[in-house]
Amino acid sequence: MKRFYKTASVGLADGGYQVLLDGRPIRTPAKAQMLLQGEALAAAIAAEWEAQGEKVEPGSMPFMSLAATGIDRVTTQREAVIDQIAAYGGSDLVCYRAEAPADLAERQMASWQPLLDWAEGRFDARLTVTAGIMPAVQPEPALKALRLGVAAYDDLVLSGLYQLTTGLGSLIIALAVVEGRIDAAKGVEFALLDELFQAERWGEDSEAAERRRTLARDMENAARFAAMCRV
Template sequence: MHLTTLCNTSLDNPTQRNKDQLIQAAVKFLDTDTLCYRVEKPETLVELQKNEWDPIIEWAEKRYGVKIGSSTSIMGPSIPAQTQEVLTSHLASYNMWALQGIEFVVAQLKSMVLTLGLIDLHLTVEQAVLLSRLEEEYQIQKWGNIEWAHDYELQELRARTAAGTLFVHLCSESSTVKHKLLQE
């Protein structure tokens, strides 16, 4: 169902956006990336965020040669213009269909950093979804799980993220077939 939706959206382009607009829509999420916003209390959640999110941010900074950072301020971190330029340039290497998929995944995870980790095969779908829901998972551990709500949300988010990631990979893949001439 989600792959069909992505295909139809890419075919129809109902919002009539061009490539630059799709790239900007994805990159704008960097300013409000889930991994960049941290809490100050409780200490156990602060430590969990540090242990789980910092390695992903460090990976992205090293992989793309950028500075992302994090903040406990409601204003969030100050993302350098060069970081946005580098990521914009990187996304420009994808075709329109793949960009539709990237924007879809970014919107699901609320994170450009996690999406890049998925697209680069640094993270699995399960890891990315868990990291995007880190605070919710923390609360579930503390207060308990509402099976009909939390379980459904988790499975739906995994399905949407997996579909978007697969869509990006399928739209970015290229292969050629070389036929050998048979000698008689």
């Protein structure tokens, strides 16, 4: 899409902030009003629009995309989105530990167990840990508690949490990032712990390394977005 505006800015609106293109408020792809509660988020989205060249590249505007998703998708399908996010708690990767080698098992324990302990204290959700290939059946009270925790976030935070959860493959790690328990870089490290362990042992794969860099960028953007939504 060719750039059709000269300047992007932030304007006050009744109940929040709007992003303005040549003084006109933008709307979501579904034509909904984009009313934002935080000035920092509005400024970040305006900066994405301002940074566009002769053509508008939607892929270069992660904050705009996440905000539009929160308004267009989460608002209209909130319960379904909560269910999709919370479902990761039933098979969370941090609950599955290696039996061997010992140094991998020790690294998993040192990295993941503090997050499970944190989640138990923060959400009253005590999850079961297992080793080997047999799946662990998680206690229903813990799963309900995690769903309640997810449901407590507003629509825009849920947009960021959804991207973090699906990207990292772990609800516990994603919640820890959103809550500020760990940063996004550490979240990626924990989510890819097994892969990184193998890379250390057998050598780096260039394609895998590039995928990790892309994931790290996306998770950092999602974490920053969620943080701006929670101000």
